[in-house]
Amino acid sequence: MSRPNVIFVLLDTVRADRVSSLGYDRETTPNFDRFAEETTLFTDAVAQAPWSVPSHASLFTGLYPEEHGATITSPILTGEQTLAELLSADGYETYAVSPNDYVRPATGFARGFDSYEMGSVSEPAVTADLLARPVNWFLDAAWARRPIESVFNRIQDTATVTTDPPPPADRGLLDVAANRVETATDPFFLFVNLFDAHLPRSPDPEYAEQFVDADLTDEPIVEHERTHTLGSHTMDDRALRRFRQLYDADVRTTDEQFGRLIDILRESGVFEDSLVIAVSDHGEQLGEYGLVGHQFSVFDGAVSVPLAINFPEGGPDRVDEQVEIRRIFHTILDETDTTCHPEKSLASGRGDRFARGAYYSPMLDIEALLRTGTVRYDRDLLGERLSFVRTGETKVISFDGTEWLFETPEHGQPPITDAPVPELSEQLPITDAAGSSEVCPDSLVD
Template identity: 25%
Template sequence: MHRILGLVLLVTAALAARAAEPYATSAPCPGCNVVLVSFDSLQAAHVHALGDPRLTTPTIDRLAEKGALFTQAVSPAPWTLPAHMSWFTGVDPSIHKVVNKYVVYPDRLVVSNLQTLSPGIRTLTDVLHDHGYATGGFTGGAGVSGVFGFKSGFDVYSDDVPPFTGLATTAPKAVTWLQSLKGKRFFLFLHGYDMHGQYLPPGGYDKRFVQPPYEGPYDGTPSQQRVLRELGLRQSIDLDPEDVDFWREVYDEKIVRADAVFAGFLSSLHAMKLDQRTVFVLASDHGTEEYEHKRFDHGYDLYDELERVLFVIAAPGIKGGQEIHVQVGTLDIMPTILALVGVAPDPDLKKQIKGRNLVPLMTGKDSDGEDVYMETDYRLYTHKRGLRTRDGWKLVHTLETGKIELYNLKNDPHELKDLSAAEPAKTADLDARLLAHYKSIGSILDHWQVGCSPVYPDQCH
């Protein structure tokens, strides 16, 4: 009898100890450090590992070879603020509601804030902090400023920099913080605007890729990019081919420079031996328009130059050299990180998160991918909702005009031939699915009006 009671007590103690274990031992890298890097405005088509013939991203490519490269990753939104907030919450922009920098009332503007607009939504950082992680964020400010709610859960959140600051400033700050931790488990969010139109490399461009002699009117400065951005919101822009080439060449220069800075950051981690039990997630929040559809910048459209993004995961326990070609979304970042390090969401968090855990996909489970929904209410200039299906169709519905566009991405990857009139049945089916999705998450899809919600100080006066 005493032996049986002793066994029962031992089993009970073992089960209790297992329940108290904060990290699931079955995870690929239980309790590992996490480094989440945002390459703001990096268009997937300009990444060498994703098909650009120019060697733009050797450091990113090497890290991708150590893990999984998702070749068809799609953003939930085409600009910085709503896309990043979806990373950190695992929900659509329509759910977290941080879709513009300001909420516009008839008599005032109020800064958008996650905790005010969507109280009760928890962030990735909140969860990891609650599980004992030291948490640090080092950003380029502007659209990822802490005032919008990003700093929740962070021990340190650095955004006190000039708007649109790059990795050359944010990465050294991150390294200094890591050195101060003295071996403590950490979550690091590193962000830079190096590819953004409002970022100018230190010392200006060396124009290493520009084919001489370029004698056009452009020099690639933020002021010129700003003029083109605003003009493109009102009308199509007509540029000469050599001007278009110039803008794309200086964009590639910015990518190469950012990749080199990132290489230095990784070298610092290696010197501190912090790259051994660490999950690396590299992503771009969105791409940018370099005149593919006669516009510059991002936010207004849902074309693939904005929506298809970099997404890399490299971690202990994840096989290297994987290229995953089925479609996924960067909405999956939060649940995937939690699964990689063995943090099990509680019932409320499970209910909150709409993204998918991609660990099964990276560990050999077959999948045909996922449909990805996307949206923008950029500056209230437009209200667009989109669906990119797992089998290669893209539908975009502009709510304020009722215009619907349909593209077959397999035959028309650059989205140049709208098939909505030629494929009425497919258009109706996908539009019904699109509207049903947004209604299911509480979106009201009628009575949309355009307006002006400023992103930059010179707007909406």
């Protein structure tokens, strides 16, 4: 059998409990739902970080944030071999189409791609090599980081309350993806990031009308997460209702783009024999714990994500055990016979007893923020981990020596205790580096 093409679709910022096939009572994702019915649906997928850079890095390397190091204090990915590099070295053409400004050539994500198209001004992949050392060093220095945070917060807090959402993102990137599908030579790897569910709220007007109550259309909302969480503007209950409904409309907008992309794959004859992955990199807080967006959080709203995979040779219909999405890395390498990971591949249907990940603080005291809403900065907290360890029944969240225990899923519920729970948090899974696998036997390669 010939080696499959790989189409990796990233549904940026879509949280699991807003997906209709995962139990949501509004039809936000009809296209994803149809895809999931025909493929393998993972009902409890967990991201390793709550924002783009570390989560994409885990997807592209198979590593946890503490291993690949691309976090809020060192946001340029360096060192580890990425999916694109490994597939390119093994004979795949490699293409990326992504409008995400945080995941771009300058942050180290273009390595190994023959083409990385953003739909806006981009830069060569070598830019990351030039910037990585000074930028990562600078952002990991408390004396430099605090003024940057202050300016960034002030910018986001200026004129960011609106009654009119901005227009949706440019659709030209799907045309670029369609051209890549039509012109690429088999086997190829195509990564596509669909960005519509990301802040600011910007759904297609059709879906805004469908999902937002008419009596809320003039209710002002904040455009940026830090405005609500750290700034001078907060949303009352009516504003939060509209914000959540606009998020549903954003998810529906993303789903419409996903449906168009799947149609492109089907019409070109690529879909059936390809490994097609649809997953989100992280979710979105919608007012739970006083948070909006996906910073300062490792709650399920920010790390529980949708995942479905079309395995060209067939896979399980449904996997209900929790799985870490970093295993997509191992799955792609195993399915393409690049390197063997039969037990780590999601095609095995095996769950993960533990799922874990982290958010690294920009010196903000996250415990004070979550407990009392107090915004307090401390130099000693720069890079402090807000980490989680999750089983199918419980979840431990830790920060600066404090631990909270939750039942899972924990969307918006208070912890059942804030006492230390070492019997769970000390039982971490053994990590594995990307290079620990073996090359697949020649007999498995066509």
